[in-house]
Amino acid sequence: MNEVIVVGAGPVGAVSALALQQHGVAARVLEARAEDARADTRTLALAHGARLILERLGVWARVQDVTPITRIHISQRGALGVTRLSAEALGVPALGYVLSYAHLTEVLKQALAEAPIAVEYGVPVERIEPGIEAACVQAADGRTWSAPLVAVADGGRGTQTPAPRFAHDYAQTAVVCEVRTELAHGGQAFERFTPEGPAALLPKRDGYALVWTAASAEAMRIAALSDAEFLAALQRHFGGRQGLFLAATPRKTFPLHCVYAGREVGARVVRIGNAAQTLHPVAGQGFNIGLRDAWELARLCADTPATALGGEAMLHAYARGRRFDVVAGLGFTDFLVRMFSNDVAVLRHARGLGLLALEALPPLKAFVARRMMFGARG
Numbered sequence: 001m002n003e004v005i006v007v008g009a010g011p012v013g014a015v016s017a018l019a020l021q022q023h024g025v026a027a028r029v030l031e032a033r034a035e036d037a038r039a040d041t042r043t044l045a046l047a048h049g050a051r052l053i054l055e056r057l058g059v060w061a062r063v064q065d066v067t068p069i070t071r072i073h074i075s076q077r078g079a080l081g082v083t084r085l086s087a088e089a090l091g092v093p094a095l096g097y098v099l100s101y102a103h104l105t106e107v108l109k110q111a112l113a114e115a116p117i118a119v120e121y122g123v124p125v126e127r128i129e130p131g132i133e134a135a136c137v138q139a140a141d142g143r144t145w146s147a148p149l150v151a152v153a154d155g156g157r158g159t160q161t162p163a164p165r166f167a168h169d170y171a172q173t174a175v176v177c178e179v180r181t182e183l184a185h186g187g188q189a190f191e192r193f194t195p196e197g198p199a200a201l202l203p204k205r206d207g208y209a210l211v212w213t214a215a216s217a218e219a220m221r222i223a224a225l226s227d228a229e230f231l232a233a234l235q236r237h238f239g240g241r242q243g244l245f246l247a248a249t250p251r252k253t254f255p256l257h258c259v260y261a262g263r264e265v266g267a268r269v270v271r272i273g274n275a276a277q278t279l280h281p282v283a284g285q286g287f288n289i290g291l292r293d294a295w296e297l298a299r300l301c302a303d304t305p306a307t308a309l310g311g312e313a314m315l316h317a318y319a320r321g322r323r324f325d326v327v328a329g330l331g332f333t334d335f336l337v338r339m340f341s342n343d344v345a346v347l348r349h350a351r352g353l354g355l356l357a358l359e360a361l362p363p364l365k366a367f368v369a370r371r372m373m374f375g376a377r378g
Contacts (some may be wrong), residue, residue, distance in 0.1 A: 004027045005029075005030065008120070013109055014109065014112055020055045022056070025309075040101045042176075046071070046093050048087075048326055050099060050292075065140070067187070068094035069096040072189045074355065076351055077193065080352040081352030097372055098204045123143075125154070147268070150268060150269045156274050164262075165220040165285070167259045170341075171215060172214065173254065175216065179201075181243055191283070193340035195343035200281075282333050282337055328375075
């Protein structure tokens with residue numbers, strides 16, 4: 001009865017359960033997918049602050065095949081203004097780290113098994129009933145559990161996803177794949193803003209993970225191009241900072257939108273990660289905010305008396321504590337997309353001046369970089 005139930009064993013759910021246990025709070029995880037289900041093939045960009053969370057959980061040392069981002073080059077196509085961020089200037093080993101979602105998921109799965117934390121795979125949650133004393137979780141197979149607190153970390157895929165408090169469809173789609181370039185990346189990532197949407201190159205192994213954003217119809221056309229046509233289009237779109245684009249893996253597409261569902265579902269139930277908010281991928285904030293959700297919830301659970309765990313006062317405190325970080329992240333990414341995804345002359349010049357000012361003012365640059373790494377309270 002005193003264990004917290006975490007719905008979802010993806011990275012945010014796993015980090016939540018591991019952090020709860022580390023803070024002395026028992027947890028049980030219910031995961032809809034089978035234990036041997038094929039993992040997501042996405043690429044993740046972890047901020048340095050996310051690495052620190054994984055280090056505190058004793059997980060980071062197990063993570064392999066990680067490419068550090070030591071520099072970030074930010075520019076806009078066809079206009080003045082460049083900003084360069086450097087890990088060395090900020091006194092950190094890296095600004096971020098690029099790795100596969102599947103690998104991180106497997107590392108966290110092993111950590112859950114060794115903890116040991118009770119994890120039940122192949123258990124879709126059909127219904128969560130809030131309650132005054134406890135929440136009741138009902139699985140599709142008819143089993144039920146009661147808990148003083150249920151943390152929903154299912155990525156917003158559950159059957160009880162509430163109507164969002166805020167939602168915006170950017171009418172954009174991301175084309176993602178891995179590419180190889182003529183020049184070595186040297187740990188440098190690129191964020192290139194264009195009127196059609198941002199394009200990011202993230203160093204991964206000896207190549208890059210590409211996120212190319214465009215209007216949805218155009219993105220689908222781009223994704224369907226032959227390899228040769230795709231590489232030529234990418235060369236025209238991105239430019240020659242990395243020399244020629246030599247090869248690309250098969251393309252996948254993801255529609256982009258911003259959704260804020262909020263923290264609370266009802267009494268004794270809280271949403272974290274993508275179950276609470278979904279961000280545009282520009283600046284790579286969404287996943288990192290989700291890990292901070294998980295960590296901060298566990299810390300608050302540890303600081304709450306057992307009799308008050310999951311109670312109204314605790315959930316309100318959690319919502320207040322996370323609001324600034326989440327709203328700042330939502331606002332920052334939304335601002336970048338709206339500000340840069342156009343070709344209005346006045347805004348183009350303003351953007352250029354902003355990038356030049358950021359480059360010329362190291363304290364301002366450090367302020368922005370730290371918030372990208374550690375969130376609004378960084």
